[in-house]
Every structure is written in C-alpha cells, then in structure tokens.
Amino acid sequence: MNSKLQIRGIAASDKNLKTGLYQFIITLGEGAKGRAFFTNKPEWKMTAVTRLLNVPCPICHKDYYCNCLEKNAEYIERQIIDGDLISSVLD
Numbered sequence: 001m002n003s004k005l006q007i008r009g010i011a012a013s014d015k016n017l018k019t020g021l022y023q024f025i026i027t028l029g030e031g032a033k034g035r036a037f038f039t040n041k042p043e044w045k046m047t048a049v050t051r052l053l054n055v056p057c058p059i060c061h062k063d064y065y066c067n068c069l070e071k072n073a074e075y076i077e078r079q080i081i082d083g084d085l086i087s088s089v090l091d
C-alpha cells in the first residue's frame, strides 16, 4: 500500500458525546492533511474522510479536490482502528 497514505499524526478536532460523532485531523505523507469523520455508536467506524487543501494531494498531486483519500478510506480507517490512534488523542 502507498506509504504516502500512511498516517504520521492525528489530532482530535471535534466531538459530540451525545451523538457519538467525532472528527480527527490526520497528517499523511508530504504533509497532506485530512479530516476523518467517525462514529462510536455502536463501535468505532469511519464514516467519511476528506482531504484538507493545505498542500497538493500526495497521490495525484492535484491542488484541488480529488478522491484519492475517499478511494483509500478503508486503508486509512484500518490504520486508525488497528493502531488504536483514537484513544491516543482522546482523554
């Protein structure tokens, strides 16, 4: 799998305890950032991921919208879940 989609950092962005909806900002290769939307009801699951337009996409190098993160959502979600990254940024 593409190392440019490897998560190098994660930060909590927004959370709603009542609805169980959370947002995290993830940092990928080449400094690209994305926003990952999660729900924890009934268990942690990523519902969407979008790229922030801070730098060009590390995959296709467009500096506008593309679907590379969406297309690789499963890989991104797996890193977050398997790596237990959520508990590392939530208290």
Ligand SMILES: [Zn+2]
Pocket (backbone or CB within 6 Å): 057, 058, 059, 060, 061, 062, 066, 067, 068, 069
């Ligand atoms: Zn792209």
